[in-house]
Structures are given as C-alpha cells and as structure tokens.
Amino acid sequence: MDLNASLSFTVTERFLRYVTIDTQSDPNSKTIPSTEKQKDLGRLLVNELLEIGVSDAHLDEYGYVYATIPANTDKNTVPVICFCSHMDTAPDCSGTGVKPIIHKNYNGTDIILPDDNTQVLKMSEHPDLKNQKGNDIITASGNTLLGADNKAGVAEIMDACYQLINHPEIKHGVIKILFTPDEEIGRGVDKADIAKIGAFACYTMDGESAGNMENETFSADGARLTINGVSSHPGFAKGKMESAIKIAGQIIAALPDDLSPEHTEGMQGFVHPVDFGGHVETATIDFIIRDFEDEKLSKHADEIRKVADEVLKRFPNSSYTLETHEQYRNMKNVLAQNPQIVEYGMEAIRRAGLEARLCSIRGGTDGSRLSFMGLPSPNIFAGEHAFHGKQEWVSVQDMQKAVETILHLCEIWESPGP
Template structure:
C-alpha cells in the first residue's frame, strides 16, 4: 500500500536536518535550525496538494485537506513535532538500513564497537525479518518524531491521490520544541479548527495512549552558613548535609528506576551547591491526581519539618505544575479512542492501550480544548544512539491514519 522506498526517502530527508531544541533558549522555536525543516515541510505540503498551508512566526506549520463527502463529518487532526531532544546530538545524522533483520546483534559503529543487541533491547526480536533503520552509533536517529511527520505526510498524499477513499476535513500540524515541553505553548487551537486530533508520537506498533502523567517541577534551595572550618564549632551549617537529609527523607523506592505502569515518582534531576547554598531540582510525576497533589504536599511538609528542626527558614521550595493527565479530557469523548482502536483492529494491529510514562503535546492540547490521544509512530530507544525504527511500523502507522479518516467519515454518514 505504501512503498518502502518512498517512506525511507522521505524519512531520511527529515532526519538529516538537525532540529535539536534548546531548553535554555527563550525564543520559539528555541533554535534557528528548526526553521530549516519547518520551511521544507511547508514546501512539501504544497507540492502534495494540501490546502491552507501556513507557517506562523513561531514555526507552527498547519495545513488542511478538504472533505470529499457531502455529509457532515467532524473535523479531525493529526499532529507531530519536528524538533529532536537536547539529550543527545542530532547533528550529522547518518541513518543505516538493515534489510531482513536476522534477529541478532547489529553493529552500529565498528570503529567504536557500538552494538544494538536484542540481549539488552528485547523489543528487537519482534522485528525479525523486517527492515530496520538505525543510527550509525554517533547520533540519535530522530524517529521521535520525524517518523510521525513521515506518516502524516504520506497518509495525506495517499488520500489526495486516492479520492475514492471517503474522508471529512483533515487538519495537520507540525510543531517545534515538544522535546523541551513547549510544543503546545503557542499552538493556535482555534486556527487549527479540529474537534479532536491524534499525536503520532508513540513508540512500538500498536500503542494507543490517552493517559499520561500529571507533572510538576520543584526547586529546593537550602541555605547554610559558611565559617572558617578551623573556628566552625557550633557555627558552620553545611547546606549540602541538609540537602542530603532532604534527599534521603523522600521514599527511596519511589524513583524512576524502581517504578513502572501507573506508579508515580520523585526524580532528582540536578544538584549543585557548596557549604553556603545547595540547590536540588526535581520532577514530580503521578497518573493519579490525588497522589500527585499528595507528592507535592509531602515535599512541602518535609521542607517545613527540616526548617523546624534547624529552628530557622533554611530550606525553601518552589513547585510549578507542568502538565496534567489528558485522561480527564479524553474520557468524556472516548469515541475518539475507540475509532483509533477499531482502525488498528481492522488493519490486524493489536492495540496496546497503556498509560504514557511521560507527556506529549496531546496532554497540553487536551486541556486547551483539543482532545488528543497518542498513536504509535514506530520508533524505539528514543533520545540516544540506540534509536531505531522498523519501516513496516511506519507503513502500518500510515495505514492507521488513513483508516481513521475513512472510518470517521463512514461513522457519521446518515
């Protein structure tokens, strides 16, 4: 249905453009180089025949595919992001093709002896016999989320070239800065004009997600007193020791490396300090809203307890909410999940419905009035040199987009 070579060529064209975002930047997009791919996508959308193609001052790319049926169908959308994570370099991506994968080790880089092995990455086994796209061991791949862009673009081109497939009006949007949590910040939901949408930003084939973490960030600042160590008796207060007390007082097993599924956690992401001052940076995550609020309260209570112990305000905490569980906004319109689930089943794809242990643009968009579940894009091992994507998974994701469009049109036919 969708030629492998066409999908590979399109995907390669995207991943070879460096679009790494930068959390330290205050601009949108956060890096100038994201414009390179954004402008390319505008040109390509016009070339395949999409309508109302636009790019705004923040590099949000939007386009429309007009309905080809006479009856009223809800306007739906598909969203993907074009930035890549700042966690690992995306410069000079050199993707490798592994034809008819044999189920064994894949040598990514002979010089550096970097091996992608199913002994460590067990998911590889399920793709035996398929065509894999990997890195060369020196960069990430960028399937997160250029696979999603490839699938949306290919699906729109297919619908345009095959007008016998019924569909309502379809909107697409490609966004910057998702990897630094800003992908939806300047998304114009009203301009987009869809009743609901799907982010094509999941991992393995079959993933369908409408739950994600509630998320907050916390900064804990500990104040000490620096005194010459030779004369420090009963005077010096080492902020690093107090910070250590704070760290050790949180539940040790409620951290990312000890949790899974719907289990929440506290995650210490950064620590820097000296005797006078130590700063701890945390992220707080939980799917359950009550548990999420309890985690924030636990940290605040711990700060109060330590201050009481030292009889002064030696610890301060600032907590900022980042995003919330989209389940709250999607459950009232569960038919949008059911349509995606049924589309997968019709294509003989087993739906894997599970909570996201993270967040997507869809979480923020759902709270902005655009319910937005997440669908697999096919990639694995995101944000590093072991990232890979099976071409067959990208083909299937493209089929899912087309099937959702067709099923939505038929569902609302009187």
C-alpha cells in the same frame, strides 16, 4: 479498501531525509522555538506539502507548521480531525550529523552500529525486536540519536497527506496538520493556535510499538526546593557555617528509593531531582513529580517536605521553601468525555491488520496539554524505540502501518458505520 495493496509508500524516504536535519531543542533557551534550526525542518515540510498540493501549508514565527487537507466527501457533518507530531529531538543525546542506516531483512541477531561498536542492539535489551524478523530496521550509525522520536511520526503524517491527495477514493472530512517545536523540553504547544486548527479531535503520532494506542499519561508537576543556609568565612566557620550545598546533597541522598524513576514502573509515580545549583548560602533543587492520579502529586510533594524537615533538624539555623507548579495532567480525564475518539483510533489500528492495544504512557506528549486546551488528543504508535539514545531504532514496516492507521482513521471519521 485494502490500503496496503494500493499505496506506494513514501514514508521511508521522507524519514531518512528528515533525520539528517538537526532539530535538537534547548531547555536553557528563552526563545520560541528554543533553537532556530528547528525551523529548517519546518520550512522543508511546508515546501513538500505545497508541492503535493496542500495549498495553505505555512510556518509561523514560533516554528509551528499548519496545513489543511480539504474534505473530499459530500457529507457536511464530518468532524474536523487533526494529526500532530513534533519536529525537535531530545537534548539528551546529539542530533548533529545523523547518519541513518537501513538494516534490511532483520534476522534476529545483534545489530552492531558501525561508528561505535560498543553500541549493540540486542533482542534481550530491545524486546520488540522479536516482532521485527524479516523487517527492515533503521538505526543511526552509533554517534548520535536517530530522531525517530518524533520524525517517524512527522514522516508518517507527511506520507498520509501525500496518499490522501493522490488517492481521492479515500473519503475524508477536513484534515488538519500540526507539527510542533520544543515538545522534548515541555513547551511543545505553548504557542499552538487551537482556534486556527479548529478540530474536534487530534491524534499525536508519537508512540512506540506497532498496535499501541495511549489514552492515559502521567499527570505532572514541577517543584523547586530552595535551601537557605548560613554562609561564613571558611577559615572561621566552625560552629557557624551551614552549607546549603551540603544540605541539598543530604536531601537528595535521603529521598526514598521507591519513589525514584529507576525503581518504579507501570502505574507507579515518582519524584525525580533533575537540576541542582547554588552556593553555600543558597541552593536549589528542581524536581519533576509524576503520577497517574492527580491527588497523589501533592502527597509526593509532601514526601520532599518530609525529607527536608528531617535533614534540616541537623541544621537549626537553616530553612527551606518548596514551590510547586502544574505542568500537565492525565489526558484520560478529557478523553473519557469523548470515548469515540479512542474507539475510532483502536478500530483504525485493527483495520491496518494489527492487534490494537490500549496503553498508558509513563511520560507526556503534546496530546497531554492539547487535551486540556480543548483538543482531545490520544497518542498512536509511530514505531519509535529506545528514544533519546544512540540505540534508537524504528522499522520501515511499522512506519508503513502507522500511515495506514492514519488513513483508516480519516475514513472512519467520514463513515463511522461498519
């Protein structure tokens, strides 16, 4: 069926409503969710789902929203599928007091954000804007991020729920909905109840350009380098003190440029120091290590050791330890075992009238970990761009295409044939 001709989209109104709710997560918090304010959006989503007739929608103690849309097909062999987006926004940029602005009928010129005229969206810096002429672009006002990552995905799934309830001619099996907290700080599925979801496959709506589908992410490790120096009274330190702070600084400075995120792209991995602390006697450096090939993660950790060994030659009485831990793995390893999950996603994008492009993503999504928790989860475009910054944007038309893609996916799983 021609979905676009029969739908009255609600995605824009929902998105504009959701982004005004501050849901920034906090990496330093030990609570789940990391910030209680994420539940403010969760409660709103539950109320909206209940209002449109999704009767089991609820928010749990950890800030997760679960909901079920019952099947409306006579077929009893349709697999259960799930759609997932995260509610939190990144700690990198303020999410308080977001003022969304719709720039209608974009004409290709620079978009100057009114609350800070140094924030200018230029086509040369945002290449996907070339595909947006005539579309309606949504930005924040210049003082905050927008929150399209990932409230665009949330709004798209919510609109799809609305459409499924109000268009029974769209045949589908059981559809599960999952909205998560704390994805931006790497804890998005720590408390996700996979048994409660009970799905065969999941699609995270958390990608960039319209038409993109991502079946491959980085594999990721974290690492902590602990440097044990030699402390001494600074007035009597000559020949004695070996400052762990200075050792750490030299190690960071000696890391190879070709393994840094600012010098890598595509399928290249990196080693990235993300936090530092300590004093003269002991200092720590926290790293994130990324690559698309699992076996290269240990090689990148060895590069940290190599640099540390070389620096420590100048500090004979000091030492270090390096501890690594797994964060997530490339979801392609799981998705390859169930190729129809990705194939159906690509077909849904095509049915929405877009060129379907299979991509890799230089990062992770909730789908990375869900896949290894027994719920294979590729990532589909949500239309979000320039995430985590004041120039973040999304187009109304791309969000509508994402809604269509979700609905086509529901139809395809119900009737996989041509």
